[in-house]
Amino acid sequence: QSALTQPASVSGSPGQSITISCTGTSSDVGGYNYVSWYQQHPGKAPKLMIYDVSNRPSGVSNRFSGSKSGNTASLTISGLQAEDEADYYCSSYTSSSTLEFGGGTKLTVL
Amino acid sequence: QVQLVQSGAEVKKPGASVKVSCKASGYTFTSYAMHWVRQAPGQRLEWMGWINAGNGNTKYSQKFQGRVTITRDTSASTAYMELSSLRSEDTAVYYCARAYCSGGSCYKRGLTNWGQGTLVTVSS
Numbered sequence: 001q002s003a004l005t006q007p008a009s010v011s012g013s014p015g016q017s018i019t020i021s022c023t024g025t026s027s028d029v030g031g032y033n034y035v036s037w038y039q040q041h042p043g044k045a046p047k048l049m050i051y052d053v054s055n056r057p058s059g060v061s062n063r064f065s066g067s068k069s070g071n072t073a074s075l076t077i078s079g080l081q082a083e084d085e086a087d088y089y090c091s092s093y094t095s096s097s098t099l100e101f102g103g104g105t106k107l108t109v110l
Numbered sequence: 111q112v113q114l115v116q117s118g119a120e121v122k123k124p125g126a127s128v129k130v131s132c133k134a135s136g137y138t139f140t141s142y143a144m145h146w147v148r149q150a151p152g153q154r155l156e157w158m159g160w161i162n163a164g165n166g167n168t169k170y171s172q173k174f175q176g177r178v179t180i181t182r183d184t185s186a187s188t189a190y191m192e193l194s195s196l197r198s199e200d201t202a203v204y205y206c207a208r209a210y211c212s213g214g215s216c217y218k219r220g221l222t223n224w225g226q227g228t229l230v231t232v233s234s
Contacts (some may be wrong), residue, residue, distance in 0.1 A: 003154060036210075036220035038155070045227055046147075046155065051210050051220030089155050093218040097169055099145070099157040 004029065004090055004102035011108040017078040020105045022090030023071060028100055030071035034093035037066055037075045040104075041086045049088075050075060077107070085109045112136040114206050114225035121231045127194040130228045132206030139187035140164040143209040143217035146180060146191040149227075150202040160209075160217055161189060196232045203227040 005023040012018040022029065022037075029035055035053045038046035048057055050066035053073060063078045073092070077084055090102040117131040132144065145160040159170035161180045168180050179192045189206055205228075207221035 032218070034218040034220075038221075040155075045205060045224035046207075046221075047224075048210065048220050048222045051222075057210070057220075057222060091155075091157070091220075096172070098171055099160075099218075101147075101155040101157055104154045 002100075004092060004100055006088075006090060006102040006105045008103070009106045009108065011110055012077075012080045013110045014080050014082065016080050017076060018080060018107065020075045020077075020088055020090075020107070022073040022075070022092075022102050024073075024092055024100070025071055027095040028092040029068065029073050029090075031095060032093045033068070035066065035068060035073040036091045037064075037073075038089045038091065039084075039086045040089065046089065080109055082109050112208065112223045114208060114223055116204075116206060116225040116228045119229040119231070121233065122196050124197055124232060124234055126196050126232075127192060128196060128230050129190055129192040130204050130206075130230070132189045132191075132225050134187045134189070134208070137208075138212075139182075140184055141212040144180075144182070144189040145207045145209065145217070145221055146178075146189075146204065147207055147221070148202040148204045150199070153202075156202075158191065158204075162217070163189065193230075196230075198232050201230065201232045203229050 037050040040046040053068045054066040146158040182189045206225040208223040209216045210220040210222040
């Protein structure tokens, strides 16, 4: 199994929107609606932001949204805020009945 | 509230084994899958495996197959992850994480509660 492919870094200014992509294959991202996204601040445990491609857990801001097209899932953050600066990881269920994480994307708020 | 409290940091020599515990509280332990994820310094999250806390069934990443064993003690609401034949590349923070929901397909759907992490250092 290979890690899902994410851009190493993205950046945006406060108030702007950014999108992070997560590319897999038909054996993971494309084959199931079980993509999740995590936010991780330095030295902290990850936090679930999106599950089942586009659902937000209770308490997560509606500025965070998820979608999927084919083998690529996306996380969009609108109205960027300074506290959104963090690492973001996608994850998908796979045809091997396992989970796979992406390589991670560092978001910088300029 | 849901809490996952992990055991403390460990230092091990190459070739040794380590066993990390994860004590759960605030929910019915046997109703939720528990996953283990690790993160080497400056590296990505890496999924290791999961256990059905109800029946004890497990599934491991192919990368760790044969070296990792995940178990649970329902009487203590505690999950364990043991990794053997340690090498320097196993130096990482190891996390337990609970599935988002209870039920048959929930282990696939996201990890909502995480332990604080346990640093395992492998060094001669």
